[in-house]
Amino acid sequence: MATVTASLKKGTSVDIRGRRFLWRSDEPPAAGGADSGPTPYEFLLGSLAACIAMTLRIYATHKDLPLSGVDVELEFDRVHADDCLDCDEEANGVIEQIHSKVRIYGNLTAAQRTRLAQVASRCPVHKTLDLGLQIVDAVSFPDAEG
Numbered sequence: 001m002a003t004v005t006a007s008l009k010k011g012t013s014v015d016i017r018g019r020r021f022l023w024r025s026d027e028p029p030a031a032g033g034a035d036s037g038p039t040p041y042e043f044l045l046g047s048l049a050a051c052i053a054m055t056l057r058i059y060a061t062h063k064d065l066p067l068s069g070v071d072v073e074l075e076f077d078r079v080h081a082d083d084c085l086d087c088d089e090e091a092n093g094v095i096e097q098i099h100s101k102v103r104i105y106g107n108l109t110a111a112q113r114t115r116l117a118q119v120a121s122r123c124p125v126h127k128t129l130d131l132g133l134q135i136v137d138a139v140s141f142p143d144a145e146g
Contacts, residue, residue: 013037045074045098048125052102055123056116065112069105074098098129 004018006025012033013026025040027033038046049072060067078094102120104113121130 041076045076048072048098048100048123048129049074051123051125052100052120056102056104056119059119060106060116065106065116066108067104067106067116071103071105073101073103 002018004016006014006016008014011026012031013024013036016023016025024037025043026036027039028035031039052072053070056067056070059065075098077097077099079097100121102117104116104120108116
């Protein structure tokens with residue numbers, strides 16, 4: 001189980017903590033922020049990119065494949081449902097998509113390349129995003145309690 005906490009202190013800058021790590025998210029000036037860290041969508045893409053690369057490394061190590069590196073490029077986009085030929089459902093006429101480009105390096109056979117291409121889309125974060133998830137919200141107002 002993974003747990004993070006986030007605290008908004010000033011403007012749109014948010015301090016995020018997970019285990020012993022601290023990082024910051026913010027919005028660019030055009031969106032009213034100070035640009036003191038990646039946006040939430042950039043963190044989402046970063047999580048997916050890291051998971052893809054790590055999953056490929058773990059698989060290659062387990063199978064003793066000569067993987068020398070992985071580069072992952074992801075882009076988040078919203079497209080009109082009418083423009084999306086591969087989309088199954090419409091959500092208010094807009095579909096959110098992540099476009100993925102994975103480059104895998106190493107002296108690999110054709111069969112190894114085929115298998116690694118399959119593994120790239122099977123990392124846990126990819127599966128979670130692809131299958132969807134349920135978010136259970138709980139909101140409180142500590143200043144009003146009492």
